[in-house]
Amino acid sequence: MTTDSPLDFTVDKTTKMVYMTREFDADLSLVWDAYTKPEILDQWWAPKPWFSRTKFMNFEVGGRRFYAMISPEGQEHWSLQTYTSITPKTNFKMLNAFADQDENPELPGSDWEFNFSEQNGKTKVSISIYNESLARLEKMIEMGFKEGTAMTLKNLEELLAKLSQR
Template sequence: MPVISTDRDVEALTLTFVAEFDATVERVWQLWKDPRQLERWWGPPTWPATFDELDFVVDGKARYYMTGPGGDRAHGWWTITAIDEPSRFEFDDGFADADGNPVTPIDSAHGVVTLDPVGDGTRMTVVSYFDSPEQLERMVNLGMEEGMGLALGQIDGILSEV
């Protein structure tokens, strides 16, 4: 499994995942930029994602849903707030209604993804920033920590295909 560490920091209001992959930074970047690749790993294996929209530019939007084992759908959105290709991007994200419109603004978060070369591979760090300890705890209780770990665990399989 590529996840080498997970850190929940209540004081800093962050949830951080660090994973390493046997691929170049540019290749790992494509896993975020290409919606067909992104939907193969975003979400745990039992809740696969479908991206209806991904405009990977500053101020660009993403609209997606994850489908559960019973057919239930959980919708989400992103707004990309910064890009430094191929090493870093930032985005706001949260829950959405069936049309992709943001709902429950108290549960939106800010994500920062960095990709750094490590030997012949890449270290990916994903940090989610929250507004309060209660929000962080609520998202962990909804399965964010476990789900992201499982999601990241799918990336090696995608990278091995190329």
């Protein structure tokens, strides 16, 4: 069932944007749930051997997700996401900021837009990320954002294959 679809990843430093597109061999509803339900999101939203743990998530406009990516040694890297727009099974937008364990955001953050489309049983997810600061964009890239995202989306592909068999 796996298609091993590559990640299309582009950085535009002049506009401080990152663009990513990935196709999955799964129904739109399942892919949407994987991005919007914490019990599924935490199963794939970190490059292995790291894992994700959501402290709380309220997926509605104005709602927030507060989560940590946790290393095998237990080191926690917290992020706070605030949902700014949601069109069910089509699109959502959020402000993402690194944070401390007490939910204090490290600004500036970045604006993320997720677009979902389905054709012939495959779902395409297109993500654009605007960074207010070029320094923040460069820091993301230096931290291995492209490689980590590719690994994370591979986790999602594997999870979707398991969930689709149910």
